[in-house]
Amino acid sequence: MSINRREFIRIAGLSTLVGLGGKTAWELLLPGQVEAQLLPKANALAAKRWAMVVDMKKLDEATAKKCIDICHKVHNVPNLAVPNDPKVKMDPADVNRWQIKWIWSDHYHNAFPGQEHEYVQDRVQAMPFLLLCNQCNNPPCVRVCPTQATFRREDGIVMMDMHRCIGCRYCMAGCPYGSRSFNWRDPRPFIKQENPTYPTREKGVVEKCDFCAERLAKGQMPACVEVAGGALVFGDLGDAKSKVRETLKANFTIRRKPELGSNPQVYYIV
Amino acid sequence: MLEKALVGSKRYYTLLAILAAIFGVGFLFYLRQLTFGLGITGLGRDVSWGFYIAQFTYLVGVAASAVMVVLPYYLHNYKAFGRVTILGEFLAVAAVSMCMLFIVIDLGRPDRLLNVLLYPTPNSVLFWDMVVLNGYLLLNIFIGWNVLEAERNEVAPPGWIKPLIYISIPWAVSIHTVTAFLYAGLPGRGFWLTAVMAPRFLSSAFAAGPALLILLCLIVRKYTKFDPGKEQIQTLAKIVTYATIINIFLFFCEVFTVFYSQIPEHMQHFTYLFFGLHGHGKLVPFMWFSLLGMIFAALMLVNPNNRRDEKKLAVLCGLVIITTWIDKGLGLITGGFVPNPLDKITEYWPTVPETFITLGVWAAGFLILTILYKVAVSIKEEIGA
Numbered sequence: 001m002s003i004n005r006r007e008f009i010r011i012a013g014l015s016t017l018v019g020l021g022g023k024t025a026w027e028l029l030l031p032g033q034v035e036a037q038l039l040p041k042a043n044a045l046a047a048k049r050w051a052m053v054v055d056m057k058k059l060d061e062a063t064a065k066k067c068i069d070i071c072h073k074v075h076n077v078p079n080l081a082v083p084n085d086p087k088v089k090m091d092p093a094d095v096n097r098w099q100i101k102w103i104w105s106d107h108y109h110n111a112f113p114g115q116e117h118e119y120v121q122d123r124v125q126a127m128p129f130l131l132l133c134n135q136c137n138n139p140p141c142v143r144v145c146p147t148q149a150t151f152r153r154e155d156g157i158v159m160m161d162m163h164r165c166i167g168c169r170y171c172m173a174g175c176p177y178g179s180r181s182f183n184w185r186d187p188r189p190f191i192k193q194e195n196p197t198y199p200t201r202e203k204g205v206v207e208k209c210d211f212c213a214e215r216l217a218k219g220q221m222p223a224c225v226e227v228a229g230g231a232l233v234f235g236d237l238g239d240a241k242s243k244v245r246e247t248l249k250a251n252f253t254i255r256r257k258p259e260l261g262s263n264p265q266v267y268y269i270v
Numbered sequence: 271m272l273e274k275a276l277v278g279s280k281r282y283y284t285l286l287a288i289l290a291a292i293f294g295v296g297f298l299f300y301l302r303q304l305t306f307g308l309g310i311t312g313l314g315r316d317v318s319w320g321f322y323i324a325q326f327t328y329l330v331g332v333a334a335s336a337v338m339v340v341l342p343y344y345l346h347n348y349k350a351f352g353r354v355t356i357l358g359e360f361l362a363v364a365a366v367s368m369c370m371l372f373i374v375i376d377l378g379r380p381d382r383l384l385n386v387l388l389y390p391t392p393n394s395v396l397f398w399d400m401v402v403l404n405g406y407l408l409l410n411i412f413i414g415w416n417v418l419e420a421e422r423n424e425v426a427p428p429g430w431i432k433p434l435i436y437i438s439i440p441w442a443v444s445i446h447t448v449t450a451f452l453y454a455g456l457p458g459r460g461f462w463l464t465a466v467m468a469p470r471f472l473s474s475a476f477a478a479g480p481a482l483l484i485l486l487c488l489i490v491r492k493y494t495k496f497d498p499g500k501e502q503i504q505t506l507a508k509i510v511t512y513a514t515i516i517n518i519f520l521f522f523c524e525v526f527t528v529f530y531s532q533i534p535e536h537m538q539h540f541t542y543l544f545f546g547l548h549g550h551g552k553l554v555p556f557m558w559f560s561l562l563g564m565i566f567a568a569l570m571l572v573n574p575n576n577r578r579d580e581k582k583l584a585v586l587c588g589l590v591i592i593t594t595w596i597d598k599g600l601g602l603i604t605g606g607f608v609p610n611p612l613d614k615i616t617e618y619w620p621t622v623p624e625t626f627i628t629l630g631v632w633a634a635g636f637l638i639l640t641i642l643y644k645v646a647v648s649i650k651e652e653i654g655a
Contacts (some may be wrong), residue, residue: 015305097314108610114534115611131612140457146396147385167378170396172318178459178611182318182378182554184309203307204378248387257611260457 040255049156050135050211051265052225054246057129059231064105064128067221067224068231071103071209074223078190085189100181102209103132103224111268122270130224130232133158133179133209134256134264141171141180150206156237156265157211162219165205171205176260179186180208237265272417274648275641281493282367282644293469296463296630298373299623308378310623316610317618319376321628326372328478328595329447329635330469332410333406335367335479337442338509345434347508350501353650356421357490357498358483359414362442365479366407368635375627402445409438414642422649458629461539461606464527466489470520471598472519478594481587488584490643496650502598510570513588523646533645542615543605549609550615553600560596 040046095102106130107108109116112129139158145150152170172180186203194200198214201207208236211234212222220226224235235244251268303310313320339358341349374380391397413435420427446586450468453459484506487498527534541547567589570576577583609615620628 012465094309097316098309099315110612110614113611144394144396144456146391146394146400147382147389148391149385164382164385164389165379166382168373168376168396169318169378170394170452172315173453173459174456176456178315181315184308184314185307202379203309206378257458262457266523 004196015108017059023027033144033156041217045216045221046221047155049137049236050216050266051156051224051235051237051267052132052135052156052211052222053233053244053251053253053267053269054101054123054130055231055233055247055251055269056129057269058242059228060127061105061128063228063231064130067130068101068105070223071194072101072197074197074212074215075102076187076191076198077093077102078187080190080194082192083190084192085226088189099189100207102207105129106131112254115145119187124167127270129268131177132255132266133211134262134266135211137263137265138187138261140174140176140260140262144170144174146170150266153213157213159213160207162199162205162207165216167205167206176262177264180206182206220268253265260262271413271422271645273281274645278644282640283642286637289633289640292633293637294513296627296633297624300630301570302623303375303627304380308376310621312619312621312624314618316614316616317604317607319603319607320618321599321620322376324599325628325631326376327370327449327471327602327636328598329365329368329372330403330446331475331594332479332482333362333369334442334446334472334475335364335483336410337439338476338480338506339483340435341439343507343508345439345551348505350499350505350538354498354502354506355489356414356418356646357486357643359410360646361483361486361639362410363407363480363642364635364639365637366403366410368631369403370407371631371634372587374629375631395448395455399445399452400614402448406438406441406445409434409441413611418649422653424653440601441582442606443472446475453602458611460533461537461642463536464522464524466524467610470517473513473517473520474594474597477510477590478579480513481590481594482510484510484587485584485591486643488580494647494651496647503578503580503583507571507577507587510590511568511577511589514564514568514571516540518568519595521561533596535621538609538613539605542608545603545608548619551617552617553604556596557601560593561600563593564597567593599643 033037055113077100080090080098081092081101083090103118107130108120108124108127108268110129112133116121135156135158137156139150139152142152142158145151147164147166149161149166150158151161158256167182169182172182183203183205188194188200191200205206212220212224215222222232222234225232233244236244239245247269248267251269255264255267258264299310311320311322336358339351339355343351343355374383377383386397386400410457416431417427447468449523450471453462454464454467456462484503487506491497525540528540538547543552543553544561545551546554567586570586571590572580576586604618652655
């Protein structure tokens with residue numbers, strides 16, 4: 001059955017009117033298409049449990065910046081400090097308050113509060129610790145969300161459904177890592193160059209890093225991992241031969257606030 | 271019975287007009303918030319809940335406190351409270367209505383509110399809060415309305431209302447307990463991570479709610495022909511007294527655990543609120559006023575002579591309302607978010623639009639309260655109570 005776009009929309013619209021909309025319309029006009037789209041692509045990357053190791057010995061300031069920039073670029077994360085319309089004046093305090101960040105760098109004592117002491121090595125003090133969603137095994141954000149807009153996948157990725165989120169920000173109160181951002185205003189006027197393959201967000205919803213689930217589905221590694229030059233190791237904890245398991249075996253690693261029982265899955269080599 | 275709300279004195283209409291006007295101004299600012307986003311508030315990524323959620327928390331307490339008149343009357347057959355139960359129940363209705371409005375205006379996407387019902391999530395405390403608040407609202411509307419109607423017709427209330435009344439007693443406790451659990455179960459927020467939060471919520475609620483009820487009783491007596499009664503006010507005053515004392519006691523229990531243990535994640539929030547942290551201390555004068563004012567009010571209220579003097583009692587009740595409001599409405603929420611989980615400090619203060627939206631919701635609540643009290647009082651006058 002051949003059918004052009006215009007006809008398809010017309011028939012789908014009419015059938016919606018008589019209650020045949022949604023999946024029914026798809027099934028009648030393009031049988032099998034809905035299911036086909038739900039199946040993973042053949043080259044998709046899959047894992048039992050995704051995890052990341054941040055090797056701070058290899059990560060310098062420039063690499064950290066590269067990781068942050070690429071992530072925010074591919075995910076249409078706005079830079080509130082640089083509005084597209086130069087007439088819009090942003091107060092630095094507002095930029096700070098409304099900032100959206102999926103991945104960012106911070107000092108040792110901010111990344112690991114309580115771990116710092118007076119005599120910490122200068123080397124560690126100066127490190128730009130890359131911080132992102134920890135994709136916890138026991139995520140408090142998922143526990144508190146009243147609509148399951150944030151949920152944990154089988155492979156451990158903590159996802160956000162930004163179309164279901166009601167913007168109550170309970171997850172932000174629940175997250176012990178400050179890894180969640182809320183759109184306090186429309187982010188679109190602050191996206192320099194929109195990536196058309198990834199959705200932009202509206203005001204009023206929460207967002208965060210999701211280990212580039214959309215890239216894994218296409219067989220690509222997370223954007224930050226690709227540009228990190230080996231400083232970020234990403235892989236499957238369920239596979240004993242994976243690079244991430246080997247790295248964890250060969251190095252002493254720490255995690256952020258493990259005492260809270262959230263079981264974070266981003267590990268740091270210091 | 272609603273017809274009683276439609277006819278009234280000029281003063282009644284003026285009050286309604288003023289409240290409606292404040293609500294209208296708040297609503298205009300809310301329209302601005304709908305178009306711009308929650309950025310028009312003082313909130314941000316570090317302090318992500320503020321004034322709205324704090325008012326909600328405070329008012330859940332006011333709503334729950336209706337149980338302080340319902341319980342003695344229905345479980346202990348304390349007849350005197352029969353005259354004021356309706357005032358307590360209608361205060362609860364107005365307070366819960368405000369709670370719901372505060373939740374809605376705090377949402378980034380209020381248009382998706384029904385997602386909470388479409389995807390019910392029992393592991394979220396917010397889901398349960400929605401269940402208990404709606405249930406409590408309905409219970410109080412049904413109970414209040416039917417008992418008042420029966421009173422008007424000089425018959426006994428319908429039999430089916432009795433079980434609802436008994437259910438409403440633990441239900442009142444549940445709304446403030448569940449509200450405390452919103453905060454008290456979050457792993458990364460040391461200020462809130464305390465088992466004493468729900469008891470402290472209840473004690474401050476049973477201080478603030480009956481204190482407000484006393485003021486309302488005094489107003490009703492002054493401006494209408496219905497007198498809620500001297501004994502009733504005195505009994506409420508005792509409830510306010512001991513609830514305030516228990517609240518202060520629980521506060522110091524918390525202070526002991528936090529400061530004797532010396533665990534930084536728990537101490538730093540108290541330090542921020544009462545002494546300031548790294549040069550940031552916007553709330554310090556408020557917190558001291560709240561704490562010292564509450565202690566002063568409790569000490570004064572313990573003396574029966576001060577309670578018996580209704581003028582002094584009114585001032586002390588006002589002080590209890592203000593100090594508990596600062597405690598929950600300013601300190602509790604902001605204090606939990608400062609410093610943030612990365613040990614950084616961003617202070618919070620509500621903006622002008624945020625304040626007007628908040629005032630608008632309060633006006634809406636008092637509009638509901640005025641109308642309900644008008645109905646109740648008119649009927650009490652009619653039957654010559």
